[in-house]
Amino acid sequence: MRPLRNPVIQTLMANLLAVWMRFCVATIRWTHENENVAEQVWADGGPVICAFWHSRISLTPACWPQERAQKVRAIVSLSPDGQFIARAMDKVGFPSIRGSSANKDKADRAKGGTAALRDALRQLKTAGVAVTPDGPRGPMRQMGDGVAVMAKLSGAPVLFIGLSCNPAVRLGSWDRAVLPLPFGRGAIVWDLDRYPEGLSTDEATARWTERLTAVEARADELTGLERI
Template identity: 35%
Template sequence: MKKLLRDILRSSFLQRAVGVLAAEYLRLVWKTNRFSREPQNIYDLVEPSMPAILVFWHGQHFMTPFIKTKPEYRAKVLISRHRDGEFNALAVERLGIGTIRGSGDHGSAFHRKGGVGAFKEMVRALDEGYNVALTADVPKRARVAGLGVIMLARESGRPIMPFAMATSRFIRLKNWDRTTINLPFGRGTLVGIKEIHVPPDADAATMERLRQDVEDTLNEANRIAYAMVGRPEAGGAAAHQQPRQVARQEAHHG
């Protein structure tokens, strides 16, 4: 029975169905929330720097495919090779975003999880004019930026653009990254603060300083985004530092 259930969950038909449903649900959320931008002219400001490396916090990233508002904003996103990643990959591809399959820094598992190949593919995509999007967190350590995005910026020569998207209505899970499931029929916002550039000759101290800058900028962008939709994040960034067990869901309604 367990084998049958596992085979069903891994079937391409179910994965494709879930991917399609997820994409169409996110499209509904996008269309039924009144989105604002901070700053208002954010696209005019960032367009000259494209292609760029767009980074978000894990669990706060579901609405990010809709940053791609123009056909000329070509984009690819890094998605895990884990089977759960199949649903995400199918969903973002349906929303017009390309995918790069692999994982971030998993220590000794980096090679096995496709990290090296994915890194090279991201560098190549940036060189070909694609914006590349990925989460900045160290795996299983929410709101702690890893050095991977800094290494990518140093190697590619492209700027890092930390962003946050939030909606006034959401469900937040009490898991390790406090995953936020955005809900329709509310207000939303997109916040970007600044670009972060990594010199090609950056040494270890410089990379650590810029890693901290990415972390601080993402936290500030998220703080502003949730404040703009009237849902300040309880506990701030510190509330996200320790892993949590999955618990009951919290529903927020606006």
């Protein structure tokens, strides 16, 4: 990923990725399951926390109809590689909140996480926040406590989004990221929950890890994409 730390290359690659994402989303035949819960969120137009696993970032434009859904900002890592993701996400309609609490042993990352949480809570007063709770470096499908903390402090519902497509290219990254190919099959599966009263953030995180994994697994089942 080191070439992506060059600003010129970052901009070029981010633009290409955004164009590719839009092209694939437009040509894939999508199946939607439990969409009614998302429709209600869009109709309400208020705060919401959108969660999907890091490996499915390239499919996110398919799950959020910009013309009728509330505005959403995506939390993206402060790492140099995260800048590339932030540029690409901004191009497809998800401006970023920069920061990550994933690496608690590094002071700069901890400060970034604090700032990101503050900005996210401000955003959640009126609109939405998108989170990849196993990012920026994993482990794969292991949720950090950020989603539970945001949900508890803001009172916003959490929309779990399972995304899949087939055929797709699996990258060699830590999360085996899915890069879509056009004219295939796609699936989006939704689930919704609020912070469970009486549970600790650790308990809520464990519960929500299972629910997010379940919707992604169901989406993979619908498309026939091999689970890794």
